[in-house]
Amino acid sequence: MKYSIPEINIDLKSIKKNYTFINKFCGKTEVASSVKASSYGLGGQKKIIQSLISAGCKNFFVAQLSEGIILRRLFKNIHINILNGVLKNEEKIFIKYKLTPVINDYSQFIRWTGCLKNKKKERLIIHFDTGMCRLGFQEDDTIKLYKKINIIKKFNYVLIMSHLASSSNKNDKYNIIQLNRFKKIKKIFSGFKYSLSASGGIFLGKKYHFDMVRPGINLYGGCQHFNKKIKNVVSVRCPIIAINQLYKGETCGYNRTFRAKKNMHTATIPMGYADGFGLRLSNKGFVFYGNTKLKMLGRISMDLIIIDISKVKNKIKLGDFVELYNKKFTIDKFADLTGTIPYRVITCISDRFSKNYL
Numbered sequence: 001m002k003y004s005i006p007e008i009n010i011d012l013k014s015i016k017k018n019y020t021f022i023n024k025f026c027g028k029t030e031v032a033s034s035v036k037a038s039s040y041g042l043g044g045q046k047k048i049i050q051s052l053i054s055a056g057c058k059n060f061f062v063a064q065l066s067e068g069i070i071l072r073r074l075f076k077n078i079h080i081n082i083l084n085g086v087l088k089n090e091e092k093i094f095i096k097y098k099l100t101p102v103i104n105d106y107s108q109f110i111r112w113t114g115c116l117k118n119k120k121k122e123r124l125i126i127h128f129d130t131g132m133c134r135l136g137f138q139e140d141d142t143i144k145l146y147k148k149i150n151i152i153k154k155f156n157y158v159l160i161m162s163h164l165a166s167s168s169n170k171n172d173k174y175n176i177i178q179l180n181r182f183k184k185i186k187k188i189f190s191g192f193k194y195s196l197s198a199s200g201g202i203f204l205g206k207k208y209h210f211d212m213v214r215p216g217i218n219l220y221g222g223c224q225h226f227n228k229k230i231k232n233v234v235s236v237r238c239p240i241i242a243i244n245q246l247y248k249g250e251t252c253g254y255n256r257t258f259r260a261k262k263n264m265h266t267a268t269i270p271m272g273y274a275d276g277f278g279l280r281l282s283n284k285g286f287v288f289y290g291n292t293k294l295k296m297l298g299r300i301s302m303d304l305i306i307i308d309i310s311k312v313k314n315k316i317k318l319g320d321f322v323e324l325y326n327k328k329f330t331i332d333k334f335a336d337l338t339g340t341i342p343y344r345v346i347t348c349i350s351d352r353f354s355k356n357y358l
């Protein structure tokens with residue numbers, strides 16, 4: 001039996017299309033995929049990563065060691081890179097699961113390279129901070145690292161990477177500042193492979209591509225303003241579990257923040273702030289019934305939202321679905337509505353939802 005619960009639909013074909021589009025757009029540059037936080041909250045790592053592999057992806061980035069172990073158990077023949085680096089006493093686990101840490105500072109570099117026997121066969125990824133002050137070698141450490149260039153040269157594969165702070169804003173001059181800092185590092189550590197850009201950076205132009213790009217959000221259909229060809233991937237819909245009448249002068253929901261100016265019909269849907277649909281939607285959000293926009297009324301509850309169905313009261317019935325975001329009202333637009341970013345919209349999707357991979 002199918003339960004009457006909210007559903008998130010994840011269009012695997014569109015993920016594949018987004019990867020393929022970026023791959024073509026970047027020409028010879030390799031396209032890795034950022035699949036951290038269970039592919040930005042979409043879960044189903046097996047299916048999503050399988051789609052990306054079938055599109056030609058070989059390199060995957062996650063944030064944490066634990067995420068890498070889960071991926072390695074599912075896939076034997078992909079490169080799995082751990083952005084948060086290798087911390088003390090984790091080295092053996094990295095080796096056991098064939099995970100590549102992104103080396104973020106000098107102590108990691110010494111510890112990690114010290115415990116690898118056959119460096120020629122290993123992949124080395126070094127992250128330089130060009131202006132995020134988050135992870136990566138800063139200037140003093142960079143000078144120390146250069147003195148160990150002979151160790152770096154023992155590796156067959158060396159990737160030098162950095163990360164842009166403002167790539168979502170095409171006109172921000174900080175992009176050029178970081179690009180120039182990265183080029184300086186490239187000159188010092190020359191003869192290797194280089195990677196600077198995630199989704200935003202890709203569409204700043206060819207000179208931001210280097211040897212590898214590492215998109216995440218664009219694969220999942222977010223930030224379509226980077227490029228119009230990015231396809232929508234995610235949609236959320238929810239069944240109606242109650243229909244009520246709200247009489248003129250009466251109120252609905254906690255703290256009585258909505259009062260009816262006329263007699264109205266309302267419906268209740270089983271989702272709320274516990275599912276990531278925050279209080280900012282109270283008296284402000286809306287859902288779609290077909291093409292009709294229906295307003296949310298009163299305060300969002302933990303597990304329930306009340307909507308105004310007066311416009312469609314003769315058509316709508318229990319069990320019908322309303323949509324929160326979809327192809328037309330994208331996660332980008334939904335993010336604007338709730339004062340957040342599309343990354344946040346999908347990474348906080350509730351475990352209570354049924355996830356369908358299409």
Ligand SMILES: *Cc1c(COP(=O)(O)O)cnc(C)c1O
Pocket residue numbers: 034036083162163197198199200214215216217218
């Ligand atoms: C998250 C992340 C990415 C992917 O970023 P998107 O903006 O989702 O494309 C790439 N590189 C690093 C270092 C990251 O932390």
